[in-house]
Amino acid sequence: MNYQAPLRDMRFVLHELFDVTGHCEQLGNGLDHELIDGVLEEAARYTGEVVAPLNRHSDEQGVSLVDGAVTTPQGFREAYAQFVENGWASMTGPEQYGGQGFPQLVACNFHEMLMGASLSFRIYSGLTEGAVLALYKHGSEALKDAYLEKMVSGSWTGTMCLTEPQAGTDLALLRTRAEPQADGSYAVSGSKIFISGGEHDMSENIVHLVLARLPDAPPGVKGISLLLVPKFIANPDGTPGARNALSCGAIEHKMGIKGAATCVMNFDGATGWLVGGANQGLACMFTMMNDARFQVGLQGLGIAEQAWQGSLAYARERLQSRGLAGAQQPDKAADPIIVHPDVRRMLLTQKTLVEGSRMLAAYTARQLDLEHGHPDEAARKAAGRRAALLIPIVKAFFTDMGQEVASLGVQIYGGHGYIREWGMEQLMRDSRITQLYEGTNGIQALDLIRRKLLGDGGAEIGALQDELLAACEAAGGRPALAAMAASVQTRLLEWRELSAHVLAVSARNPQEIGATSVDFLAYSAYTLLGALWLQAAARAQEALDGGSAEVAFYQAKLHSADFYLRRVLPRASMHREALLGGADCLMTLPEADFAF
Incomplete structure (x- = not known):
C-alpha cells in the first residue's frame, strides 16, 4: 500500500474550521497561511517518499539485539538522519534551545503523517518530544543546558521509563x-x-527519564521521583561522555510494531539526576504523559488514515459480481466492489471516523497551544482544563477507531486482507498496541470519570456542552442544515443528562465509576464527532453557497456528515443503554462462579 498525506482535508480542518493563521497570530509565532501550507507539503513529501517505503520491510525484518546493542531495520538510520537534518525533530521544541516553536495545531498534522507512513519509525522520535517537555518544565538549569539542545535537535533521543514487571498502571x-x-x-x-x-542505533545518545524511589520516600505514588539517566553522560562541551551503568537486557517479540525496539532496560547503579523535587516524579511525568497520550491518539488516527486509503484503492480496483441494481461497468467482467452497499457502508464508516477524528485532534491541539501560549493567564488555565478533559477521549477513542478502521480494511480486502503481502493485516497488528500503552483505554475511561467529571463536579464538560450547543443552534438557523442540527442537539442534551446521571450514581456507589466509564467515554466521543461534523457541514454549505469551484469536495463533506449522523452516531444509543445498565450485573456474580 502507498501512503499519501491527506493534504486537502488537513487544510480544510486547519484553515476553514480552526483558522490556524489567526491562531498563530494570537500566539505570536509569525507563521502565516503560505508558510504553513509549505511545511505541510514538504512533510507530505518526506513521509510519503522517505518514511512510508520503510514500513513493510521493517515489519518483516524487525530489530535485533546483539551484545546489548540494538540494530534497527534497514533504512531507519538514514531516514532518521534526514528527520534531524531537515529540522523535523526540532519542530515543536522551545526556541531558546534550538527549537522552532511550531504550535501543536500545525505539528499534529505532520505527526499524523509519520504515524500513517510507519508507526515503528515514529516511535523512536515520539517520546523524545515528551521528554523535552518534561525536562524543560521541571529540570534544573544545569540539566537543561547539558541535555535539552541535543534532545530538541533530535541528535539525542529520549524515553519514558515507568513500567516494571510488577508495576504497570499501578505505579x-x-x-x-x-x-x-x-x-x-x-x-x-x-x-x-x-x-x-530504550536502545537503538539511530541517535548518538539516549536520555532516559526514570521513575524511582529515594531511600526515605513515603509509600505509594507519593514517594516516586523522576530522574534523568543518560546512556552516555554529557561532557562539559556537550558531547557524549562516559558510558553509564545501564543496558538493554532483552527486546520484546511482539504482535506488531516490529520495527520498533521495545526493551527491557536494566539500571545497575546508573548515574542520574533529579528532575523536579524529591517525591514529585508523578506530577513531573504527567507533563510527559499527557503529550504522549495525545501522540498515541494520533497513532490511531494515522494508522486509520492509511487503512482507509488502502481500502478505497482496493475497492475501486477489485472486480467482484454485479451491482444489485444491474451492471455498473458492463464493459468489464464484473463491477468494482465499491458499487456494493455493504462495501460503501464500510468505506464511509472509515472515512467519517477518520475525518471526524482529525477535526477533534485539531480542536484538542488548539487547546494545548492556548494552554501554553495564550497571553492571558485565565485563558491559559481554561484551555488547560479543556485539554485535560479531551486527552483521555482522544487517546482511547482514536485508538479504538484505528483498530476498527484497520479491521474494516481487512474485511474490504477479503481473503487478501488476511495475507501479509497486501499489508492491511500489518496495520491491524500495529494498531492493537495503541489501545494498551500509555495507559490502557479502560484506564483512560476511568481518568475521564474520576479526575475530570468527578474532579470538578461536571463543570468543564458542562462548559464544553454549552459551547457545542451554541454552535448547533447557529447551524440550525440555516434550513439546509436544520435536520442535522436537530440530530446533534438531541445527542448533546442527552450527553448532558448522562453526565448528571454518572455523577449521581458514582456518588452513591463507587463501583459505578468503573461500570459506566467505557460507555460514557464512547458516548462522549461519538457526540463530539457529531458536533464537529455539523460544523464541517456548515462550512461546506457556506463554501457552496459562495460559489466555490471545489464543488465535489464540499458536497462530499455534506454527504459524509449526513452518513455519520444517520449511520454512525446512533452507536451512541447502544452505549447509553449499556451505561444505564448499572454496576450490579457486573459485580454480583461470585468470582468462583466464573469457572468453567
Whole structure:
C-alpha cells in the first residue's frame, strides 16, 4: 500500500474550521497561511517518499539485539538522519534551545503523517518530544543546558521509563531505587520493561527519564521521583561522555510494531539526576504523559488514515459480481466492489471516523497551544482544563477507531486482507498496541470519570456542552442544515443528562465509576464527532453557497456528515443503554462462579 498525506482535508480542518493563521497570530509565532501550507507539503513529501517505503520491510525484518546493542531495520538510520537534518525533530521544541516553536495545531498534522507512513519509525522520535517537555518544565538549569539542545535537535533521543514487571498502571508498586551520592547525583538501580526506543542505533545518545524511589520516600505514588539517566553522560562541551551503568537486557517479540525496539532496560547503579523535587516524579511525568497520550491518539488516527486509503484503492480496483441494481461497468467482467452497499457502508464508516477524528485532534491541539501560549493567564488555565478533559477521549477513542478502521480494511480486502503481502493485516497488528500503552483505554475511561467529571463536579464538560450547543443552534438557523442540527442537539442534551446521571450514581456507589466509564467515554466521543461534523457541514454549505469551484469536495463533506449522523452516531444509543445498565450485573456474580 502507498501512503499519501491527506493534504486537502488537513487544510480544510486547519484553515476553514480552526483558522490556524489567526491562531498563530494570537500566539505570536509569525507563521502565516503560505508558510504553513509549505511545511505541510514538504512533510507530505518526506513521509510519503522517505518514511512510508520503510514500513513493510521493517515489519518483516524487525530489530535485533546483539551484545546489548540494538540494530534497527534497514533504512531507519538514514531516514532518521534526514528527520534531524531537515529540522523535523526540532519542530515543536522551545526556541531558546534550538527549537522552532511550531504550535501543536500545525505539528499534529505532520505527526499524523509519520504515524500513517510507519508507526515503528515514529516511535523512536515520539517520546523524545515528551521528554523535552518534561525536562524543560521541571529540570534544573544545569540539566537543561547539558541535555535539552541535543534532545530538541533530535541528535539525542529520549524515553519514558515507568513500567516494571510488577508495576504497570499501578505505579504504587514501583521498586526501582535511587540512592543519593556525594556529588548530588543518584545511583539508580532496577529494571524497566516495555521501554520504547530504550536502545537503538539511530541517535548518538539516549536520555532516559526514570521513575524511582529515594531511600526515605513515603509509600505509594507519593514517594516516586523522576530522574534523568543518560546512556552516555554529557561532557562539559556537550558531547557524549562516559558510558553509564545501564543496558538493554532483552527486546520484546511482539504482535506488531516490529520495527520498533521495545526493551527491557536494566539500571545497575546508573548515574542520574533529579528532575523536579524529591517525591514529585508523578506530577513531573504527567507533563510527559499527557503529550504522549495525545501522540498515541494520533497513532490511531494515522494508522486509520492509511487503512482507509488502502481500502478505497482496493475497492475501486477489485472486480467482484454485479451491482444489485444491474451492471455498473458492463464493459468489464464484473463491477468494482465499491458499487456494493455493504462495501460503501464500510468505506464511509472509515472515512467519517477518520475525518471526524482529525477535526477533534485539531480542536484538542488548539487547546494545548492556548494552554501554553495564550497571553492571558485565565485563558491559559481554561484551555488547560479543556485539554485535560479531551486527552483521555482522544487517546482511547482514536485508538479504538484505528483498530476498527484497520479491521474494516481487512474485511474490504477479503481473503487478501488476511495475507501479509497486501499489508492491511500489518496495520491491524500495529494498531492493537495503541489501545494498551500509555495507559490502557479502560484506564483512560476511568481518568475521564474520576479526575475530570468527578474532579470538578461536571463543570468543564458542562462548559464544553454549552459551547457545542451554541454552535448547533447557529447551524440550525440555516434550513439546509436544520435536520442535522436537530440530530446533534438531541445527542448533546442527552450527553448532558448522562453526565448528571454518572455523577449521581458514582456518588452513591463507587463501583459505578468503573461500570459506566467505557460507555460514557464512547458516548462522549461519538457526540463530539457529531458536533464537529455539523460544523464541517456548515462550512461546506457556506463554501457552496459562495460559489466555490471545489464543488465535489464540499458536497462530499455534506454527504459524509449526513452518513455519520444517520449511520454512525446512533452507536451512541447502544452505549447509553449499556451505561444505564448499572454496576450490579457486573459485580454480583461470585468470582468462583466464573469457572468453567
